Amino acid sequence: MNALRYVRARWPEPEVPQGEPIWLVYEIDDVADACNRLVELFADGTATRNSIEIEERNGQTCPSLFDTSLADGFGDADLEQISSEEFESAWTNGIDKPFWNVR
Numbered sequence: 001m002n003a004l005r006y007v008r009a010r011w012p013e014p015e016v017p018q019g020e021p022i023w024l025v026y027e028i029d030d031v032a033d034a035c036n037r038l039v040e041l042f043a044d045g046t047a048t049r050n051s052i053e054i055e056e057r058n059g060q061t062c063p064s065l066f067d068t069s070l071a072d073g074f075g076d077a078d079l080e081q082i083s084s085e086e087f088e089s090a091w092t093n094g095i096d097k098p099f100w101n102v103r
Contacts, residue, residue: 003031006087007079016043025082025090027051034064035073039090040097049094057098 008025016022021040029036037051055062066073 003029004036004084005030006082006084008082008086009074009077009079012077021048025087027087028070030070032064033070035066035070036064037087037091038065039087039094041090047090047094048097049091050096050098054096054098 005028006026007028008023011020011022011024021042023041025039025041026035027037028034034052037049039047039049041047050065052062052065055065
């Protein structure tokens with residue numbers, strides 16, 4: 001069984017604040033209870049991305065991009081299932097932007 005799934009969610013509020021993404025696209029590992037990779041898609045067409053691998057480049061561990069369980073992290077978010085190909089397309093277009101282990 002493949003434990004990975006791919007989902008996207010719109011910004012949680014009707015008005016997207018300046019500088020925030022319209023869409024958040026996630027690679028989720030349900031078995032590990034972890035978010036492995038994330039892409040933020042902005043109204044101007046730009047995309048930023050982050051992953052456990054990007055976070056660990058400076059030697060610090062990062063078990064998930066969420067600092068809580070997936071259930072708590074997503075709460076009642078309206079998640080839309082997408083294909084791995086859709087995720088990879090967004091990932092390929094993103095630029096690296098770590099947010100936990102920033103130097």
